[in-house]
Structure formats: C-alpha cells, structure tokens
Amino acid sequence: MIRSEVIKSLLPVFADHHVVCNIGLPSQELHLMGDKPTNFYMLGTMGLSSSIGLGVALAQKEKVISIDGDGSVLTNFGTLPTIANNVADNFILLIIDNGSYGSTGDQPTYAGMKTSLTAVATACGCENVIECQAEEAPATLQKAIDSNKMTVIVCKCESGNIKVPVITMDPVVIRDRFMKSLEARNA
C-alpha cells in the first residue's frame, strides 16, 4: 500500500475528528478524498504538522490527529521531545512512513535506511509509540483514539504517489472553518 491508499483506508476512522494534515501530497490526497471543515490543510511550512496539532490539542478538549510524514518529522526532529514532555491525551501523531520525500519526487529519507522513527520517538520519551504496517493502520488508529492516551503511530508503507490536484481553497477559509468547527465542538 502507498500513502494515498493508507489515507483512504483511514477516512472512516478519522470520521468527525479534527485532523491536521501535512503539507503537499498528503493534504492534497485528504482534500480530494474527504474534504471537510474538520481538516486543516498545511499549504506551507514543511515539518510543523505535529507542532500545530500539539498546539491545538493543548488549547482545547477535542481529539486532534496530526498526519505527518517521515521526511517532515526528520525536518522538525525537535518536535518529538516537546511532544513527549507536554502530554496531551487528546493528541495522536500519525507518521505515515514511506521512507521517502513523496511530494518532491520520492527521494529516499534516512527513515527508510538506518533510522527508526519508532526508536527515536521512544528515546525522546514518548510513552505510547506503536509501529504498524499499512494494512493495520485503521485498527491501530482506532485503538489509539479509544485509549484516550497521547499516542505516536509510525505506519510503514510503500513509496509512491497518485496524481492529485493542488488545493486552491484560501488559507483563511481553511483556518476559519477548522476553528469554527472546534469552537462548536468545545461549546
């Protein structure tokens, strides 16, 4: 399975949860397959999906799932100690690890070589770190949601992309509808 297939398989599990989605193809795929106000699409700033998601989780009560990539986590490695030391039990970091920088042409990442993000997250102090294979992603995510514990999931999948259009929605619209959805849910 490639990342777009993993995201597709997760749509019923995302359900009406709030999702912060990584820049580039992951956001474009999520937007194409299941656009809704509970999705926050990153249009810039590679690496910050986990930081944005943690901020949302710390500020309010609803569950937040950050979809990240192995390349993006490598870009913002400092995020893992911050997450480990600021536990938000309504936060799930889902790293879709295809061992490559998918949005830029599938250049290999170190996560596909010697570096294990699962081991790194654990070493950083994250308490619930689960590595799974692509096929196990829906069940693993559902279990993490049901556990009500901050969880880091490293989902291993194959490298590869489908053709998807860019997101043309205005960033302020993306942000505003996401905020309004959160506000309504927290009311």
Next chain:
Amino acid sequence: MSIEDKIVADLVKHRIELVTTVPCKQLAGVIEKVDAEPSIYHIPSNKEDEGMGICAGAFMGGKRSAIVMQNTAIGVTINTLVTLTQFYRMPLPMLISYRGELGEPVACQAEMAVHTKALLAQINVPTYHLHKEADVEELDAILAYTFMCNKPVAILTDATFWNGY
C-alpha cells in the same frame, strides 16, 4: 514592578494562555516569570519555527499565545512567519531579545543584529523597538494591536532596555 513582572502582567491582561520560549541570556528573567505564572501554559520549544507551529495550533484551538525568542532566529523562521502565521492570518506577539546592539560583548551577535530590522521589514512584520526601560509601557498597546490585526508582530528588546547583560 520590574520590567519582567510588567511584561508578564501584560501577557495575562491580554489573555495570553500559552507561551513558548527558546532561551536567551537576556530573556532568562522573563522566561522564569512566564514559567511561574499559573494562568500561562509555558512550553519550551527546541527551535523557534516549531514554537510558531505550536502557537498557530493554540490559536486555532481558541487560546492566545506568544513566543519569546532571540533575534538570531529571525533567519530560520522567515518561511514559517510567511507561509503559516501570515498566510493563514494569525496573531503572534514575538518578544525578541535584540542581541548585537549597544553594549553587546559578543562580536558575532552584531552580524545578525544588522539584518534583524531589514528582514522583518522585508516580510512586512510590524516591528517595535523597546530601547529604554520606560518603553515597556508600550507593550500593552502593542499586544492589543497584534490581536486587532491578526499579524505576527515583533517586539525587539535591546541590552539598554534590559539594563545591560
């Protein structure tokens, strides 16, 4: 009231409930006060762009936030300021130690000091420079302005403001 106490009192007055910090010797006092303030969740960041991501998330989650950082980080946060904070129109007060100004003992700090205001001006970040201790009185209005216009706003605080090193 010390300037550190006044700064934290203004953060509280403007309902800032999450502050992320990356340390600077000049900011040590204010970071300590932020950490001790019960109405503020203090979350140290490992890098300033990471902190800006956390602040963006907190804002979307309904909490006002701020970042405390050194001016040397302006270079590494340009992309985040432009493509996250500004592009999505989010407010972000940035309390910045303005290293490399008069009284600076470390020559290398002057290298980034000469670019600080030019870089902020280039990306249209409203920038205020607190030079004398009494300038702290402006912080209240600067914070009100930041949340009025939904922009990142830079508050540069130099060595003279902090009364030396």
